[in-house]
């Protein structure tokens with residue numbers, strides 16, 4: 001899996017919630033490197049890449065996403081001025097082409113989980129508005145797409161998100177024991 005999204009969207013907090021569900025939130029520092037982590041849920045073992053979100057790093061997203069089985073995209077729902085930028089970067093990643101041919105870099109048809117993070121800071125109307133924008137922009141990018149409201153600092157929604165991804169990746173597998 002790759003975990004992408006603009007800087008400060010909450011990627012590292014989300015990953016920490018998944019890796020350490022019972023440990024309270026701790027401050028994070030901006031991710032500048034590429035740090036794969038192993039995540040185990042029942043019989044399923046995943047390797048998650050938490051990508052840096054700063055502008056200079058965004059260009060490398062498609063290359064890390066090239067061989068991934070699924071994408072987790074984190075949007076800071078409370079940062080309305082950057083919604084558009086965030087959705088644009090997601091489209092760019094999903095739509096990036098190989099230099100030599102028209103094929104997309106990202107394998108077509110992989111599941112895409114879009115997390116509307118910091119939902120704890122948003123009212124219902126704001127979340128609905130963002131959900132509509134995401135559906136409009138992502139609907140054409142992936143058929144296997146799910147939008148999930150999360151609050152990574154409290155863990156809300158994060159586990160539901162990963163459970164959906166696992167069921168998409170492993171439809172015949174056992175229900176993960178979480």
Ligand code: G3D
Pocket residue numbers: 005006007008009010011012013014027028029030031053074117118119120121150151152153154
């Ligand atoms: P990134 O890895 O995407 O760059 P981080 O983002 O995980 O480092 O998070 C950036 C800041 O957002 C952190 O605050 C973090 O605590 C906060 N944050 C992440 N998720 C949530 C959430 O769901 N709700 C709220 N309210 N805050 C969140 P600091 O203050 O450490 O910079």
Ligand code: MG
Pocket residue numbers: 011012013028029030031050052
């Ligand atoms: Mg980070």
